[in-house]
Amino acid sequence: MTKHIRIAIAGPRGNMGTEAVKLTDRTEHFELCAVIDSKNNGSRLKDIAGMPAVDVPVYTDINQCFQENTIDVLIDLTNPETGRKHLEASLAHGVSPVVGTTGFTEADIEKLSREAEQKQIGVVIAPNFAIGAVLMMKFAKMAAAYMPDVEIMEMHHDRKLDAPSGTAIKTAELIKENRASRRQGHENETESLAGARGADIDGMKIHSVRLPGLVAHQQVMFGGAGQTLTIKHDSINRESFMPGVQLAVEHVVEHKELVYGLENIM
Numbered sequence: 421m422t423k424h425i426r427i428a429i430a431g432p433r434g435n436m437g438t439e440a441v442k443l444t445d446r447t448e449h450f451e452l453c454a455v456i457d458s459k460n461n462g463s464r465l466k467d468i469a470g471m472p473a474v475d476v477p478v479y480t481d482i483n484q485c486f487q488e489n490t491i492d493v494l495i496d497l498t499n500p501e502t503g504r505k506h507l508e509a510s511l512a513h514g515v516s517p518v519v520g521t522t523g524f525t526e527a528d529i530e531k532l533s534r535e536a537e538q539k540q541i542g543v544v545i546a547p548n549f550a551i552g553a554v555l556m557m558k559f560a561k562m563a564a565a566y567m568p569d570v571e572i573m574e575m576h577h578d579r580k581l582d583a584p585s586g587t588a589i590k591t592a593e594l595i596k597e598n599r600a601s602r603r604q605g606h607e608n609e610t611e612s613l614a615g616a617r618g619a620d621i622d623g624m625k626i627h628s629v630r631l632p633g634l635v636a637h638q639q640v641m642f643g644g645a646g647q648t649l650t651i652k653h654d655s656i657n658r659e660s661f662m663p664g665v666q667l668a669v670e671h672v673v674e675h676k677e678l679v680y681g682l683e684n685i686m
């Protein structure tokens with residue numbers, strides 16, 4: 421029998437949060453019990469303009485939400501500052517977090533991993549829930565063993581707060597596991613305009629584009645003598661992320677450690 425999972429969503433009015441509310445509404449074994457918003461404390465979600473007709477309480481204080489409701493999983497889709505507070509509250513209340521929020525540091529993830537292990541609570545942090553994006557990262561990791569010169573171009577909507585994207589950072593981390601550290605480009609190259617060559621992770625350059633009209637896109641471009649290889653993924657809407665969110669929620673209630681990256685549970 422499929423396990424019934426009681427869920428709270430933080431950031432329900434956001435691009436991703438709204439899709440996550442719809443996911444919980446249409447998934448039989450998911451029950452949305454409450455949402456955590458930056459405002460609207462004490463209202464019902466269905467009474468907020470533009471929200472699906474789902475009748476659950478709205479809290480601005482996550483601790484109060486956890487005290488007044490029995491929650492198995494928190495889905496956090498906010499920003500790193502809020503996400504850090506929500507993770508802390510979740511672990512304190514024995515609630516398993518599924519975190520799509522990007523912008524956490526390596527140090528944040530290491531600290532959370534230790535806490536999850538100590539408390540024996542499942543946590544999933546996934547910089548990208550789109551299955552195609554995870555495949556792009558996996559293929560890029562494979563290619564790096566044969567074509568180690570690589571640059572990453574990530575392109576997003578202009579309301580995105582963090583740069584580079586969580587996906588670009590995770591891609592670089594995976595590539596790093598599969599190639600020797602190297603400095604790319606000309607050994608004497610200079611920038612006459614700061615930032616012209618992009619950000620740098622282990623010699624890999626990352627370029628961030630922000631434009632209205634875009635959703636979430638990334639190209640990983642490899643170069644070798646006389647050839648290039650480009651691996652590209654496009655999310656054309658936020659529904660693309662929901663099968664991954666569902667997978668993470670179903671995984672997190674069955675495990676007792678932190679997983680960073682959907683590729684580890686697919």
Ligand SMILES: NC(=O)C1=CN([C@@H]2O[C@H](COP(=O)(O)OP(=O)(O)OC[C@H]3O[C@@H](n4cnc5c(N)ncnc54)[C@H](O)[C@@H]3O)[C@@H](O)[C@H]2O)C=CC1
Binds near residue numbers: 502550
């Ligand atoms: N892992 C993945 O596959 C994906 C991750 N993201 C990440 O998810 C996060 C959210 O993205 P979007 O939905 O596009 O952003 P958004 O700006 O549309 O939504 C963020 C929501 O968080 C809410 N919020 C802010 N402070 C809050 C607080 N203290 N308590 C409760 N809610 C609060 C805001 O009111 C807003 O509704 C970002 O970090 C983004 O990078 C976005 C898309 C896919």
Ligand SMILES: O=C(O)C1=N[C@H](C(=O)O)C[C@H](O)C1
Binds near residue numbers: 547580585588637
């Ligand atoms: O903010 C977004 O939109 C996205 N954020 C994630 C990231 O930073 O990688 C995932 C996806 O790219 C969409």
